[in-house]
Amino acid sequence: MKNNPTFKRIALMGRHQPNHIEDTLRAIDGFLTAQQYPIVYDTETAQRLSYPLKQVPLEELHAHCDLLVVVGGDGSLLQAAKIAVAQSLPVLGVNRGRLGFLTDVYPHELAIIAEVLEGDYQEEQRFLLSAEIFHESQHITTVEALNEIVLSPGNIAHMIEFEIRVGDQFVCDLRADGLIVATPTGSTAYALSGGGPILHPALNAVVLVPMFPHTLSNRPLVIDAQSHVEIQITANNEAVPFVSGDGQKRIPIALGDTFRIQKKSDTLRLIHPRSYQYFQTLRSKLGWQNKH
Amino acid sequence: MKNNPTFKRIALMGRHQPNHIEDTLRAIDGFLTAQQYPIVYDTETAQRLSYPLKQVPLEELHAHCDLLVVVGGDGSLLQAAKIAVAQSLPVLGVNRGRLGFLTDVYPHELAIIAEVLEGDYQEEQRFLLSAEIFHESQHITTVEALNEIVLSPGNIAHMIEFEIRVGDQFVCDLRADGLIVATPTGSTAYALSGGGPILHPALNAVVLVPMFPHTLSNRPLVIDAQSHVEIQITANNEAVPFVSGDGQKRIPIALGDTFRIQKKSDTLRLIHPRSYQYFQTLRSKLGWQNKH
Amino acid sequence: MKNNPTFKRIALMGRHQPNHIEDTLRAIDGFLTAQQYPIVYDTETAQRLSYPLKQVPLEELHAHCDLLVVVGGDGSLLQAAKIAVAQSLPVLGVNRGRLGFLTDVYPHELAIIAEVLEGDYQEEQRFLLSAEIFHESQHITTVEALNEIVLSPGNIAHMIEFEIRVGDQFVCDLRADGLIVATPTGSTAYALSGGGPILHPALNAVVLVPMFPHTLSNRPLVIDAQSHVEIQITANNEAVPFVSGDGQKRIPIALGDTFRIQKKSDTLRLIHPRSYQYFQTLRSKLGWQNKH
């Protein structure tokens, strides 16, 4: 450890398929411990690992670290992001050997991790969305997402009818399989498969992507992220649709009910190596440099 | 005329197919003249009309009016926009019976025009793009656009190879029929046919839409409008492509040369009736309320 | 009734929302009865109606009629199609006032119905698909469709991994929300919303449309309808997906299992008025003649 690094105490997290990531966690642990960095683990990660370590409850991580290092894919980082935002912790993502949009340090790049700790890094603010769900005008629950909030059909029917409002303005009635409301971070994930555009991460905007709309001219719509989006489910749908955030936590939403999506005030502090370039990640992940 | 209306002196413009618009121009002229509003015409419009009127040179319009009323389609307003921006004149668009994205007063709504003049209106700032074209690093000319700057192939080959940079960052090499760089205003015009998203007019963003890209994952990219976009034509293209703005003024661009697109600092002051709603125009123009 | 009409005995069917269609059924019944055409109803339709009529069990319709007239939307005709094919009955669709792709007689066009009965009509053969579902190589059940067979995710995850084979050839591994395999008839329905092409009904082809594929170059694929398509669900999916036909009958399909889609040998005899034109229906339903 250099004198007075930027990040002095590190939390390591990596839960998904620990058999694939234990080696990486152990390597990072060994490397940083050798440099005198104190390492902690959240309880859940700790319980899956087979080597001695210091564990703390998830909700107390912020008291024991300055930086959360997440080992895994973009999905792991999505989960960690909510914890990081709640505890105001910056996050560095280490992938499992294949570049992610959010996890841009390779597991063998231990030297880069050291550089980051010493202050040689880029920090980006990535915003999140919250969807507040109401039942008969009573607030029921809130779904959060770094990537996207999705309205999906329930079990039986695939077509949902709903009304979209942006700000106070009526946008349209839509008949579709659902709706994706994505952040710039999420614009290269599910929304991209659905035909949405790529939103540069520095953009303060969200994109509404209708899923399989019945009317072919219902195209993706990009709006200012300060606008709130209100969705009302039409009363005469055949099945109960649901709302999810980042592919998790499916909340059913009753016919006639409403949910409202807006930008959260807290943002994710996403840490990148100094050499990180957003467009380099795009080129690599989307195969733009492949010569077919 | 009420006491002290907001807009006291009016310029009328309408050049395209004057046989279709003379009736509308005459009706507006008669209606406003009866209310004591002084009316002027630019020379070119004046010369196409068959009734007595006061004409002034195009470049002196601002000295004789507070508001430019354009009769015609969106194409007419695109042309008038450059003049209006250069002379800091607000613009109101009157269509020829069919709603436009930019011309949202119907020709029979004379009362609405009166209300606008008296101060009952909405004003939007719509930004323009400029494309500065360089030959061997020397600035050659500038193309402006309210809708979009387009890079298109020349006569023979349809595939162009070029490199895109945003800010100082390399984005990608692209092989495509061309590239559309559109403002929010232009996002519902040519860029939409090319698969681009709809950008809300309040958004400070531009969208880059690759035209028929060879690599299918080259998708529309939305960036902050403050970023400048730099396009370099690869040296080994077979034909000389060209750059145009709003479908006008085609400037050839030599192989190896570069052009740079950025937001103009001056904006168009676009005047709408009080009742104008952007999403209502979208629904109408894109057929969202049709029941097929 | 003219001497020796082509269709001598008529079955009327119309179950969906009978309150909307009872008037139409009654009008057709009155009109044809006055011309001495014997009319029967299937039991289910009959039970929803409030006027005296002759009813026969659904499976015996063919013994009592030469033509099945279905009143309702395209969805009603989709359901009736399976019965008609099983009993080799031609079908004429009467819509509820809004043109359908399959129901092209308007309810007020009683004279056209008479002309059809007298032999003045066009007949098209529309083919159906069957999906045979296997569990551990044992055939479990069969799903049929006039429009499309769809592989959809189950409740939790939205991404499915599966392998596609056409004929004996491996096509690709796919990660997507699902897959639509559509007939020409279905190409203007759900598959069109999913980005598929329009297949002319005379074409002996099916289209495979990946739903929200993870790899953007996974595009719709049109193959000869004689080829059979085999889908194997990858063993490591997180949720159990299901197979449906024409939006009905959802059959869960276990991880590792397979289903095979092929053209049925029996076709639907779809009856149109003499004046029917396929492209006229396309123009009307897709809004091609709208002037926006």
Place this chain on the structure above:
Amino acid sequence: MKNNPTFKRIALMGRHQPNHIEDTLRAIDGFLTAQQYPIVYDTETAQRLSYPLKQVPLEELHAHCDLLVVVGGDGSLLQAAKIAVAQSLPVLGVNRGRLGFLTDVYPHELAIIAEVLEGDYQEEQRFLLSAEIFHESQHITTVEALNEIVLSPGNIAHMIEFEIRVGDQFVCDLRADGLIVATPTGSTAYALSGGGPILHPALNAVVLVPMFPHTLSNRPLVIDAQSHVEIQITANNEAVPFVSGDGQKRIPIALGDTFRIQKKSDTLRLIHPRSYQYFQTLRSKLGWQNKH
């Protein structure tokens, strides 16, 4: 040479950028000559090469060979295809190190070329299109294509108005940048960039892909290849558009004039190695197996 090989006399062709392909031509020549196969070259290829060889006029190739081996990319094979069809010669494509859709033998696979000559190969029939262009009802000229016939705008305006008929039926009026009419062979080329589906090569169908259509619901349309397509340019276009085949031979087409596209009766005999699989080429060329 084995006793009695299937192809006894070989013509070698490779004109594009001969500096890149001379080594490959020389290697094939040496390999086959050593096996006693007589080799000829067309005059144009011969003149670009620097080693001794036997040359014959292009139009007499068929009298001197049983198989035309084309070295180059898909573009080279497109050009050779017209000659091969005119002279009823089968064609084998050897790429320049990067797989093509039509050139599927790698330059180092000399043993595979020998196997093909000895009869170990697959043969496919690929059909071509012809576009007959009429001026004031007089036939002017014919454009042929293995990939696609394209209607493109001339210099100034990018929007063309035209009417499409298929068979004797009016399809629609279209306002677009143009129209691509592609064969299955061409469906993975320009038409794919334009949003068209992939048509399996065994399919007897063509796809009409509107280019940047003004009406968003104007989607790709797949029709039977036996149908002829008739395009009439509307009289009131601003610029003279043109018709091209496989990116070559641009024929201007006057306002009000017509061209008719139909399948040619002669087909291309395309030779593949025994191990060739169409879907393997798709996976490779479209990056379907990439793990991003």
